[in-house]
Amino acid sequence: MFDPIRNRFRFRCPATERPVDAPLSSFRLVERLPGPGHPAVHRVVFACPACGDDHASLVPEDELDCGAVRPGPEHVFVNLQTGRSEPLADEFADTAQRELRRGNWPWTFYCAPEHQVRPGYPSRLRLLSPTPDRSLVGVAVHCSTCAAVSINLVSYRHLDQPFFHDPVVRYVDGSFDGPLASLERFRDELWSSRFDEERTDFGA
Ligand SMILES: [Zn+2]
Ligand SMILES: [Zn+2]
Structure with a gap:
């Protein structure tokens, strides 16, 4: 799961048995699992912010690459004008499209x-x-x-x-x-x- 507000991936630390939020810069290795799997799945090794060890986790390619620019429906924000919770996806899609039109890639x-x-x-x-x-x-x-x-x-x-x-x-x-x-x-x-x-x- 990717948190598009804080730009962190949510993993689990096996040592503390708690969820941890890891930024992309804490990744140490990314490798696509072999096979023609669809959607593709990647094994990610990250430096754990809780215990300091390296842990491995599996992340679907779609979440790895698109979580930051195309948040899922579970991510909402409170619109201060209407007071209602609205999906983040529309806001992010607008921003992403503007940037991509300028030729600016996310990474x-x-x-x-x-x-x-x-x-x-x-x-x-x-x-x-x-x-x-x-x-x-x-x-x-x-x-x-x-x-x-x-x-x-x-x-x-x-x-x-x-x-x-x-x-x-x-x-x-x-x-x-x-x-x-x-x-x-x-x-x-x-x-x-x-x-x-x-x-x-x-x-x-
Ligand atoms: Zn850990
Ligand atoms: Zn090249």
């Missing part, structure tokens, strides 16, 4: 082999790792246009606030060809990398 990343900013929906993320000082997050993203995997260094807000994009993206030149299942290998690659910078068209 983007810099595809290094193509030298282009591309849409980077959460289901396209593969591995995430925060910098040691926790100021930025390294992400490996699978490009839906050219299928290459690029490494970017982005702000927490870039991940956690749909339609916000860092004005400057940092990326590793070339495609990441390490084994995607290994978070350790990704971390090694990340911290031994030199990042180039590219200014995007997106202001804050």
Whole structure:
């Protein structure tokens, strides 16, 4: 379940047996379950905000990618003019359409082999790792246009606030060809990398 007001995914912590709300930036690994399953389901490993351990959870692709821009009917807000509870979905659909018409995707990343900013929906993320000082997050993203995997260094807000994009993206030149299942290998690659910078068209 995704909370579109706070931009948090609702998971369950097996250690405390309580629900926890985790932002996209707390994800560590996203992998699509094998098979032709429809709708597609992804296994998400996230850093638990309650106990600090990593936990795995299954999330349908639709919820992963569309929860932030197309809230379900259970999400309502109180209209201050009418005093009535109204569905959030209409409000969000309007905003999303306006942004998309401007060519602004909810999430983007810099595809290094193509030298282009591309849409980077959460289901396209593969591995995430925060910098040691926790100021930025390294992400490996699978490009839906050219299928290459690029490494970017982005702000927490870039991940956690749909339609916000860092004005400057940092990326590793070339495609990441390490084994995607290994978070350790990704971390090694990340911290031994030199990042180039590219200014995007997106202001804050
Ligand atoms: Zn936990
Ligand atoms: Zn690409």
